[in-house]
Amino acid sequence: MSIFNKIIELSNQIASSILKHEKPKELLDSDLFTDSDKKYILEHLTDEKLIKRAALLKQIDKKEAWSEIESKIEVPVRKLSIWKYSAAAAIVIMASTIYFSKDQWSHKEQIKVVATKSVINPGTDKAILVLASGEEVALGKGSSYNATGVHSNGTEIIYGNTNSNKESTVYNYLTIPRGGQFFIKLADGTKVWLNSDSKLKFPVNFVDGAPRQVELVYGEAYFDVSPSTEHKGSHFNVLTSNQNIEVLGTEFNVRAYQDTPIIYTTLVEGKVNLSGSFQTTILKPGQQSVLDNHNIRVASVDVFNEVSWKEGIFSFQEMPLKEIMKVLERWYDIKIIFKNKAIENNTFNGILDKNQKIEEILNIISNTNKIPYEINQKTVIFK
Template identity: 80%
Template sequence: MSIFDKIIDLSSRTASSILKREKPESLADSDLFTDSDKEYILKHLTDEKLLKKRAVLLQQFNKKEDWKAIQSKIDVPVKKLQIWKYAAAVAVLILGSTLYFSKNHLIENEPNKVVVTKSVITPGTDKAILVLASGEQVALGKGSVYNSTGVHSNGTEIIYKNDNTAKNTIAYNYLTIPRGGQFFIKLADGTKVWLNSESKLKFPVSFVDGQPRQVELVYGEAYFDVSPSTAHKGSHFNVLTQNQNVEVLGTEFNIKAYQDNQTIYTTLVEGKVHLTGSFNSTILKPGDQSVLENHNIRVAAVDVFNEVSWKEGIFSFQEMPLKDIMRVLERWYDIKTVFKNKAIENSTFNGILDKDQKIEEILNIISNTNKIPYEINQKTVIFK
């Protein structure tokens, strides 16, 4: 029996209950678990014998074949992430219970002692800077409300409505997401965009049906759920990046084009996209990811959930090198990383973790799994 067979056995009743239930809009919805589910979960979060078992299992949580096993055991389509997130919630639950045990029973005896010096590290939250066509800047975030002609923000999202009177001029706004932030925007044509930390989007405040709809991901990462061309007199939707144009008809896809990495990753979840640029034009099918580097492009099938789970509040690391994991964590927690031992930068880790967890909890799992000591000094993580 593989490690994930054991984990799935521990969580089978909860997983079954979640997947059979009508799917709410978010994992936080109050009807996600029944009272019996909550009692079952509480028992498995506090039973010390079960916690010890999971602490042992976690030490083996680094095998590629075990990662694949959980996908095959949970019989839901990967095509739609909205279903996948409920399966992922179970994995987060199991890891969360192990975190509880590690935090209260294991860490004090671990050789990888953690030194924390005035840590002020908190998980990211909904926040952004909106720059209007006039140059005016508006801070958006929880607790703030913004209203103007054709646009409204409640602090966690910003919604535009098409202005059918503006036909002759196109006004552009910019939405910038800082480190430690994320934000959702609904464009005037109905296209939905989730923006990850350290990202910037340029977009028109309104669209003209029948004419191309074009936005620019200046840098960063964004997930697009595009309003179909059939709803806009056949007008195509285009996303520009520095070296690439993505043309779509109505689809869902993810683009990652960060400033500190010259490589651009485009992952198609559903529909069809046409990629053009200083390379041979390419068409992606669902499950494909294109990798554009030095004007050369290659395409391969990928684990879609692993690539886009960030928009559902989940870190999904599959055989990911520690240096790449830390880049993700740096953006979300607004921290810096120092590797005193360069040899550990390429140590790989597998895990599904909650983005709302404390950074210490995530680092403890990585440290205990890979036997890598670290310390936190202010907002800098130091691996020894």
């Protein structure tokens, strides 16, 4: 189980304990956080909004909340240095969110749900592979695909680097529909997680010594790039419509959807050079570039918030409802309408499981923001 899925599990346990007025005991020793880390996290739990949230939770003591976290965490985590503060805070925030929403569920007049035969399900592993010949192969749960140098078990597709000395390069496309996600391992060993409504163009094989290049045609992808030292020094490049990302061996996230001209690049580990019709920019771990047309700016961000989608989590921090709904539209393959445009910019904080029913997520958002909604077939309407 990944650390992020573990966080969700722990959050639910903590929230349940809070609701039952229980105090988890039997603290476990953990090397997940140092004493200085705990001090840092506790200091951040004094944020004004968290204090207000804690008041709604019958004034939960911060040290007790941390003890509850510490008593549950028992998983060693790889590369947690960037994420651990956000991860721990997420547990308390989510526990607070769950409690707050449940406390508000008694106000049923706020929510109106239209009964419908249409079932809205969370997204699943599915994709369309387009071969160089133009042939399309549907990939998904319960299906398999095998060809020379490539195979898929329905949840991922793996390429082997056969015929790597060929001078010509043959490309395939992997398209992820709305309501889908998929993992691909490229022929050079690079790992790519693709989010809903995304499309990747990639070579079937890489030519020894030549630059390794793929194109994120649109959508969102997380890259764990095989280092150039394993490929005779050849660099790895990710192209988007207005940007080239040059990497030497690193992990980063790119978000470049069709419904917005803005491209977000978030560096988790390593180093990347960004170039295009703007001044070449270098990112450091924990930084995000925002490219809006030809203007680029760089800032430090909460990496967990940016990449948690690949671990099955929605992490929303002070995010406007209109942006949250774009995420939900892609994952649940639904349409969301705001009748009252004034509420589009209302913000929401929450750490939520992507496998939750859409009604559960909408109830939390609706009750927290006191905004009624209704579901009609596969359309959600906020009043």
